[in-house]
Amino acid sequence: MDTRVTAAVPAFFSQPLEERDPEIFDAVRKELGRQRDEIELIASENIVSRAVLEAQGTVLTNKYAEGYPGKRYYGGCQFVDIVEELAIERARTLFGAAFANVQPNSGSQMNQAVFLALLQPGDTFMGLDLNSGGHLTHGSPVNMSGKWFNVVSYG
Structure with a gap:
């Protein structure tokens, strides 16, 4: 070599x-x-603790782990499974839930989950205007947030 x-x-x-x-x-x-x-003021740019930064800066970043613990599509996920199972158990305990999924697919889906959990159609929320750096999920007329809810834009 x-x-x-x-x-x-x-x-x-x-x-x-x-x-x-x-x-x-x-x-x-x-x-x-x-x-x-x-x-x-952008939720997806929230500040995390040093511990979270350290966890995200580990070798786990190198691992692709599609699927769920114990049922991955690729091998070598046993340690990712441990971390995800810990996260699931902690979320279940925190929210007093029987089940938890800690795999958000995207910020858009997470925004939608929050809207559907906390608001009723016609309710009002405030969102950052798209031209000021907001996201389509902050009340754009092409998104369900702008179709189902009353939006007060700022920015």
């Missing part, structure tokens, strides 16, 4: 971003400062 390749392998798994790519590291650092200093 090429000695350049074998010499690079340990660094691939252990070299921190700050050393590997200082420019990207600097941009990430500045974004952290922006998030600490500004209020973000």
Whole structure:
């Protein structure tokens, strides 16, 4: 094997971003400062704890795990299954529910789930205007949120 390749392998798994790519590291650092200093009103850009950031920055990010725990379409998911089963059990406990699904497919579907859980057709909600950075699910007339509910836009 090429000695350049074998010499690079340990660094691939252990070299921190700050050393590997200082420019990207600097941009990430500045974004952290922006998030600490500004209020973000977009739900999908909510601020998470350091523990969540650490969990999302683990090797689990490398794993594609389609399906449900114990019934995946690909092998090698046993540790992802442990994490998902913990999340399911914690959600069940938190909400006092018999069942929980912790696999949101998209922010749009999650917004729809919240609308359907909390509002009745004709109810009023406030959403960020599309031209101001909002999303179609914030009350656009082409989305169910704009068809079923009274929208007060801001922005």
